[in-house]
Amino acid sequence: MTEPTRASSADAGGIADQLDAHDLAEGSRRLSGQVRIVGSGLLGTSIGLRLRQHGVDVILDDVSPAARSLAIDYGAGRLPAQGDQPTLVVVAVPPDVTASIVARELQAHPEALVTDVASVKVAPLVELRALGADVSRYIGSHPMAGRERGGAVSARADLFIGRPWVIAGHDDISYRRAAAVEDLALDLGATPIEMTPDEHDAGVALVSHVPQVVASLMATRLAAAPDASLELAGQGVRDVTRIAASDPALWVQILGANASRVVDVLRELRVDLDGVIDALDAPEAPGARRAVAEAIGAGNGGVARLPGKHGSTTQFSSVIVLVDDTPGQLARLLTEIGEIGVNLEDLRLEHSPGAPVGLAEVAIVPDQEQRLVAELERRGWTVAGAFA
Template sequence: MENLKTNLANSQVGTTGPVLIIGVGLLGASLGMRLSKLGVKVFLRDISPVVTALACDMGAGIQWDENCPSPALVVVATPPDVAARQVISALKEFPESLVTDVASVKAVILTEIKEARADISRYVGSHPMAGRERSGTAFAREDLFESRPWVVVPSEHTSAEAVLAMRTLALDVGSMPLQLDAETHDQSVALVSHVPQLVSSLLAAQLAKAPLESLGLSGQGLRDTTRIASSDPALWAAIIAGNGEHVAKVLRCFADDMQQVLHALEHPGAAFPSPSLVGAVTLAMRQGNLGVARIPGKHGGAPRRYQEVMVKVPDIAGSLARLFQAVGDTGINIEDLELEHSPGAAFGVARLAIEPNAANLLAEKLAVKGWEIVSF
């Protein structure tokens, strides 16, 4: 622990290093890229030499070998089904190092580490709530963790130094650290991450045998709700399996609500429109409105309501850049952005989320610059 304490005392970037990242997929490579840019010495180790070489080429660090100095921090960024074994191995191999993992399940990993009687005082679980629908080293991004929650999950035996180091590391890479116990973490991610992934995939599965004329009508709503359905099946199977109990509870509640709507659809009664059907759908939609309103706003702050300014954007190279420049010239900040565009269409629609008191002004200034305002 002295090596770690010295690094903490002298550090300006949380952990001065060296840092060893085991597993350089999306999260591991992204973390290596960010830490390397901060001037931290990062070493990389992966079961695949090709993957390691790619991560090195992307600036995530340099390949680990037996001549490298002992790391102050080991980050296990492997899939959750092998993460516990890698943590246990790292705690034994590097007896002076802090060890963390970034898997999206925590309780099952913590249990396995305890059963192995490893030095759990040097282990602190963590989970950056960051990712993409595409996994793998090639999709790593240096800014992946920017403004994302990073959950620090200590056990009752984790040292205070280890917790401090992980909270500092999260801040250094641009994340917002928060602390939860393993059980609360797993309950939470079942609701906000794991079940949404399953629901998106189950919805997208209905498209597999859909007629082409139906798919030709696809709009932004379908794209929004199925975006994450292109995620890695093997990785998500391991994640769901590691959090099965909590995922099942959330899915059961979802299925119960779905069953109420389904029953009303299948038994509408003679009247049209059916009062029972209209009531069931209205209730489901209103509950959805309430749920969406509770999702935190930017940077994890309180939910805020913005006004949308919808701008027509020609499907011509550089159009978005010109729009952003035009908005920037007004001095008005874009709080959020969505782009609706169908393949083959001559234009798309940019939905700019703006502070309500600035929406009218932005629309007027963009119209003067020649932009066609769809609505605001």
Template sequence: MAPRALPEPVLVRGTGLLGTSIGLGLRAAGADVLLTDPSPSAQAVAVDIGAGTALEEAPGARPGTVVVAAPPDVTGQVVVDSLRAYPGAVVLDIASVKAAIAAEVAAAVESGAITPGDAARYVGTHPMAGSERSGPVAARGQLFTAAPWVVCATAGTDPAAVGTAEELARTLGATVHRMSAADHDASVALISHLPQIAASLVSSRLQETPAASLALAGNGLRDTTRIAASDPQLWVQILAANAPEILGILYGVREDLDRLIATMEDPTAPGARLDIAQLIAEGNAGHARIPGKHGGPPQSFALVTVIVDDTPGQISAVLHDVGAAGINVEDLRMDHSAGYEVGMLEISVLPGRKQELADALSAHGWKVV
């Protein structure tokens, strides 16, 4: 059953990707979940896949917890409405920008729309999980497993409400991080919003690219542009809400681009090559600071590349032989060779096990590059 610290039933207001995934995860944990959404079709899909019961099917229900999973541009409004409509409930939201919503709640207190006691029941949160796909059909209950879930309480937040927010995150398998709303917004501007902008800008350059050129693309381009497939309407709201934090970072990126452009305009000038090398090295240094496996310190792994046919069962067969060798796979990715029906399976292992794995796979008949 769901932990007692999570007051039930849990009402999820918004049945998009995240709201529906929360419903699925809570239902799997045994919680009583109610769902509502302005879109009848989105709500119906969420109900049909088992994320919860439609709110209108539970007349008189008194939610103990309300999760606001509405679009970012109306989240603050829905939070205030929830605090007024459900006076006994803890209300939390999962929007990706926090300071603007906290300001709306504070403004509602000042206007008399809600009381300070109501505001104390509100907790801003942000699960750092998602997908370039959207809508309830893309939802899955395991979406938040091992993902960071930021809780942004204030000095006036009821500790019991904070406990409820943290219990919700843990019930869904996430890892709780406490931050202020301002620190959260500054952090996501760099680690989430800037990558989205960069991916979209790079991908926009591909619109008129000849097909013959795109046929040469490998994992480098795919990795860089994967999140460019995200929902434009959602990102309009996110970027507009966090514009002040993002702008400062973009100014820095512009300085780096101007510096690179000036260097590339005369690449044989004295010091030009050194400047290019320094720019790449600065990228190396930044990349090296990204946490490694399980959030631990960054660690370099060795790659063992195996050529496999593009036929069913090849990847599972390779992994079976890796397991038989008693070697743990630290990471895995697949690249495809243009024009050939083969793939290159890149297996990351601890450096000291690289040769051992290469020898073991070769002995099983695999072509190791």
């Protein structure tokens, strides 16, 4: 998942008290009753922060008392107490212990619906059935949201807004009984998507797990690269390697739990890569240039299918503007784009080492490109390029 460079994020501290335009009044929330969250890392704490904004009574638990206390200090919930009766339990722990924790929570809270937010869905369900757990009260789910950094210190109450939240139903649970998980996703600002566990795991192998492997392997090439080469780095290599800073221990678990589906995609990728290598080994051979062109062209077709803003597949034009690297200049650019009356669809920032300017690449609908360029230049901005 490629995202634009963002301004430095605020810590989680105080987020629960900072209501913004997305926040709903307590009376309009969908969930009722207590929500118990097991696991106080990035996802668990972010869920707690958002639910607390809605006035939900959130109970936090974690195998690490220190991690739990930190999440509570940030305002994501409270300590467990005698007499707690959660109606929903959210298990937010690493994949290798997800099933065992879900089974424990099902037994400890016989009236509660239990979900997990692990990034694989087939393996926990299979293991729970093998353990003899009551899966009529369990349904797996997975928010397609995250950050490069983990832990409560990186949590955000707005982490899930506008993001897909997969609800992986199975034959042993009814839609009505699982409705609380959909309510959870909606209260968090996410978009619920129904999939089977198999569909989910195949999907994340393609759009999440394999990209992680590719990013990490590409980033490995940089480790021993000459400093002079790295000084040439632009946004392209940063985009490709952005997620390579992820936690190796967590990804060993994720990839291991979804190994067969990841391997299927990697094998197809290897075939394509071998084709490009063969063509570039003999670039003057008949058909070599065509093979390279078709490989690049096929990528154009694939990226065009990625949904953009509001799920749209509309292709946007990009306008690149030089911005002085001084306080307030980026804010002025965005303000003036708004004054011109052009809707900003996306924003990317790039800085060249030692340069006193940055490049702001703004994405807009194509029919507004000429007007925006003309108006920005009239206002004194330098437009470095515009392309569809």
